Amino acid sequence: MQNLDSSFQALADPTRRAILARLALGEATVNELVAPFELTQPAISRHLKVLEGAGLITRRIDGAKRPCRLAPNALSEIDQWLAMLREALTQNYDRLDQVLAAMKPEE
């Protein structure tokens, strides 16, 4: 529960989603993220902290650098939860299909 809260919260910000989209292309350091985003290093670091806290990215130590990447299981809990809703929506469509199919003979 707590994790879903923080994951969805982290995804609710356009800059953080853009950072994830950049990391989808491959690992990056804070400095490599500063230029394209036109944000200060502290601002980028704050966003990375939120993403890391939500389990969406991981960081490794490479000398003085701490490159970030997408966490391998970043989406698993979110996907699991959304799958439940998606299934319900599909079932609703199926019921609609049945209703429509049942209506046809009466035309």
Add this chain to the structure above:
Amino acid sequence: MQNLDSSFQALADPTRRAILARLALGEATVNELVAPFELTQPAISRHLKVLEGAGLITRRIDGAKRPCRLAPNALSEIDQWLAMLREALTQNYDRLDQVLAAMKPEE
């Protein structure tokens, strides 16, 4: 962008996710949601307003009632965005598989 912000923001609350899970079972009125959630009617109404604003639920007018249901396209924008990340993660796994496959002959 704005819509993804509000969708993810709406999903970041456990009560709102629970309301969506309830609506996945079928339409419900505010009063029908009050009992299982042990919340006041104004509290439920506030959550429904957030969910409706985020495009996750729709409400229809039925006399004095305003029953809620999951919006048919509730997840389409979210799914589209997550699909991009998911694909990137899959490609990362594929690269890992290639690296592991390349290592085997050397064992």
